[in-house]
Amino acid sequence: xxxxxxxxxxxxxxxxxxxxxxxxxxxxxxxxxxxxxxxxxxxxxxxxxxxxxxxxxxxxxxxxxxxxxxxxxxxxxxxxxxxxxxxxxxxxxxxxxxxxxxxxxxxxxxxxxxxxxxxxxxxxxxxxxxxxxxxxxxxxxxxxxxxxxxxxxxxxxxxxxxxxxxxxxxxxxxxxxxxxxxxxxxxxxxxxxxxxxxxxxxxxxxxxxxxxxxxxxxxxxxxxxxxxxxxxxxxxxxxxxxxxxxxxxxxxxxxxxxxxxxxxxxxxxxxxxxxxxxxxxxxxxxxxxxxxxxxxxxxxxxxxxxxxxxxxxxxxxxxxxxxxxxxxxxxxxxxxxxxxxxxxxxxxxxx
Amino acid sequence: xxxxxxxxxxxxxxxxxxxxxxxxxxxxxxxxxxxxxxxxxxxxxxxxxxxxxxxxxxxxxxxxxxxxxxxxxxxxxxxxxxxxxxxxxxxxxxxxxxxxxxxxxxxxxxxxxxxxxxxxxxxxxxxxxxxxxxxxxxxxxxxxxxxxxxxxxxxxxxxxxxxxxxxxxxxxxxxxxxxxxxxxxxxxxxxxxxxxxxxxxxxxxxxxxxxxxxxxxxxxxxxxxxxxxxxxxxxxxxxxxxxxxxxxxxxxxxxxxxxxxxxxxxxxxxxxxxxxxxxxxxxxxxxxxxxxxxxxxxxxxxxxxxxxxxxxxxxxxxxxxxxxxxxxxxxxxxxxxxxxxxxxxxxxxxx
Numbered sequence: 227x228x229x230x231x232x233x234x235x236x237x238x239x240x241x242x243x244x245x246x247x248x249x250x251x252x253x254x255x256x257x258x259x260x261x262x263x264x265x266x267x268x269x270x271x272x273x274x275x276x277x278x279x280x281x282x283x284x285x286x287x288x289x290x291x292x293x294x295x296x297x298x299x300x301x302x303x304x305x306x307x308x309x310x311x312x313x314x315x316x317x318x319x320x321x322x323x324x325x326x327x328x329x330x331x332x333x334x335x336x337x338x339x340x341x342x343x344x345x346x347x348x349x350x351x352x353x354x355x356x357x358x359x360x361x362x363x364x365x366x367x368x369x370x371x372x373x374x375x376x377x378x379x380x381x382x383x384x385x386x387x388x389x390x391x392x393x394x395x396x397x398x399x400x401x402x403x404x405x406x407x408x409x410x411x412x413x414x415x416x417x418x419x420x421x422x423x424x425x426x427x428x429x430x431x432x433x434x435x436x437x438x439x440x441x442x443x444x445x446x447x448x449x450x451x452x453x454x455x456x457x458x459x460x461x462x463x464x465x466x467x468x469x470x471x472x473x474x475x476x477x478x479x480x481x482x483x484x485x486x487x488x489x490x491x492x493x494x495x496x497x498x499x500x501x502x503x504x505x506x507x508x509x510x511x512x513x514x515x516x517x518x519x520x521x522x523x524x525x526x527x528x529x530x531x532x533x534x535x536x537x538x539x540x541x542x543x544x545x546x547x548x549x550x551x552x553x554x555x556x557x558x559x560x561x562x563x564x565x566x567x568x569x570x571x572x573x574x575x576x577x
Numbered sequence: 578x579x580x581x582x583x584x585x586x587x588x589x590x591x592x593x594x595x596x597x598x599x600x601x602x603x604x605x606x607x608x609x610x611x612x613x614x615x616x617x618x619x620x621x622x623x624x625x626x627x628x629x630x631x632x633x634x635x636x637x638x639x640x641x642x643x644x645x646x647x648x649x650x651x652x653x654x655x656x657x658x659x660x661x662x663x664x665x666x667x668x669x670x671x672x673x674x675x676x677x678x679x680x681x682x683x684x685x686x687x688x689x690x691x692x693x694x695x696x697x698x699x700x701x702x703x704x705x706x707x708x709x710x711x712x713x714x715x716x717x718x719x720x721x722x723x724x725x726x727x728x729x730x731x732x733x734x735x736x737x738x739x740x741x742x743x744x745x746x747x748x749x750x751x752x753x754x755x756x757x758x759x760x761x762x763x764x765x766x767x768x769x770x771x772x773x774x775x776x777x778x779x780x781x782x783x784x785x786x787x788x789x790x791x792x793x794x795x796x797x798x799x800x801x802x803x804x805x806x807x808x809x810x811x812x813x814x815x816x817x818x819x820x821x822x823x824x825x826x827x828x829x830x831x832x833x834x835x836x837x838x839x840x841x842x843x844x845x846x847x848x849x850x851x852x853x854x855x856x857x858x859x860x861x862x863x864x865x866x867x868x869x870x871x872x873x874x875x876x877x878x879x880x881x882x883x884x885x886x887x888x889x890x891x892x893x894x895x896x897x898x899x900x901x902x903x904x905x906x907x908x909x910x911x912x913x914x915x916x917x918x919x920x921x922x923x924x925x926x927x928x
Contacts, residue, residue, distance in 0.1 A: 231759055231783050233673045233813040240816050248640045255635065264630030277624060279615030282830070283795035284606065289599045310661055310800075313819040321697055322584045326677050339819065346672055346817045408582055432582050444634035447825035449661075462584040465591050466697045468664040468690065474798035475826045479633070 236326070236348040243338050250544060254565060257544040259386065259415075259522050261444030262561025265479070266489035269445070272482035273475060286474040291481050295452060298484040299424060299437065304457040307464060308450070308480075310471045312414055315436040315453040317343045320378060322463045323408040324349050328377040331368065331404075335387055335551035337412065340380035349377075356388060358552070361516050361524070363392035369403045379404050382412040384419045387548045387557045389518030391419055394426065401430045408459075410434045415520035417442035417494050424454065431456055439476075441521065442490050442497075443483045450476035497521045500560040507570045511577060521560050528554040534576060541572045587677070587699040594689055601895060605916060608895040610737065610766075610873050612795030613912025616830070617840035620796070623833035624826060637825040642832050646803060649835040650775060650788070655808040658815060659801070659831075661822045663765055666787040666804040668694045671729060673814045674759040675700050679728040682719065682755075686738055686902040688763065691731035700728075707739060709903070712867050712875070714743035720754045730755050733763040735770045738899045738908045740869030742770055745777065752781040759810075761785045766871035768793035768845050775805065782807055790827075792872065793841050793848075794834045801827035848872045851911040858921045862928060872911055879905040885927060892923045 326348030384391035440446035677699030735742035791797035
């Protein structure tokens, strides 16, 4: 008998996924689409008030948060699930609907965790490519890829790393075509795009929307997401969720975050102004990029992509190379106009 | 076409699992085996120092914590994985080794999440019952239940809710018999039993040990666990783990917790003294119970189990009914002698 333990074939087949998760301290972090200035002061104050030795010793309770967040999103509490970041929302949708061998449709390139959890489940993954010229939502190709064996469709709107989005009508079209499948619309960048499927929940019994507190809200450290769908779906999904997957600090922070709407509104306004500034500076410098509906811009740096990333890093500015999936492309998060000016200064020196 | 989405058969088949997760505030919480006085003051201080608006906005980094915790557990960093509570450790072991239809062996009764994640994976669950008379580790029956198709064995040592444990030799026996399967030994109550398989990691290529900060360390709110195995196994398990499943506050808290060893030593001493006191009071009152190696005692309340739980709750003392799996049994967490005296006062009134 072999003296090593053999994992499942599905795990053996997977490509390793290791985003950079160290050495980011002290740098200007434009590499993970986080909020670049920090969360609302009200959130920190709320945490300081509620954290105590006793509170930390008690398993999390979710009732109040579920009611308050449901209210914030305009749904009922039984239509919403708190999740350990968006990642758990993706995993739950896959675990609830996708058996080994079932088909899952995803776009390419997109957020890595769609393929990741589909592969863990042993699914057949069908990747529908974006066309490089525009990176526009490939609706026709996606509709064509859906078969009677498709059990889930996992997309982000707007998409990451492309920054491009689908219209509500396009997603509705997808939802109709894939009525037999769970369709997850990951709205991680909703606050920047202003476009959401949530008002259409009642029309689509196969629609799942996820939201996160890791981007505009500035709470990536805490891992807080929400999964929203019709109540019957949420009841099924809940059956496969650990009763304590979301930590109590994330729950407190999310409750405080939705109380301070002004903070997020202002941060989003600043990020959109910063994105406009970055785009006009890129135009001026003759560096091509794709139009974005999110808090990042995908820049076409061509053969100098890796060099650009490395030289920016030397200057203390982190950006994310995406050339392994989109040749020559570098993704740059936008936060404030001041940060954009700092980045542009370095770009001018390097370019 | 149906207008509702059908989940996987594995999800449909599952029994709902909903431990009480609300209304525990303000009561004497002897129902979840938490630390009943709160975590170390050093942990709270460390969190207060490190929590800032900026820190909350950044995705977690694990390198330092992995090194420090590995050092604490006496293993190397590549033998250890941080997990979102023990629950994620269980799920990861199952997802790495168990395909749909594979056999998983668990004991009955035991911690509910072993069966839970095995069922989510679509496994065939074989339950090996404890004998009610002693609730001693059913080694012979467990060894007999293992077949060539067994892919995982999931046990807690000491076990919950029985409180009884297996010896290192018994577990070694199991590890030998099940060399072709992943064997998870959940040591959530290690600090109270003093018995661990960790020193035997090198001898058993199929051994996985999990530890938690939710019990003795008083950090249940934060969801912090560790999974430990040989480096080759951890590398496989890591492939299927979300890169950010553990939140940054849990990481900070665990780092601080292992710096304050004196706190945990004292808390454990007090809990063991409290357990002794509770047992002698139960003896005095003629209420039977099972011997325990953990921070709880399983009391044989007979036909009055539910009544006992309800009347204690009315008096502000929460204990956990287990009669659905062990007829007439109620599980009572022990924390301090003072809390035991409070409980006994109420018991004398009720019994």
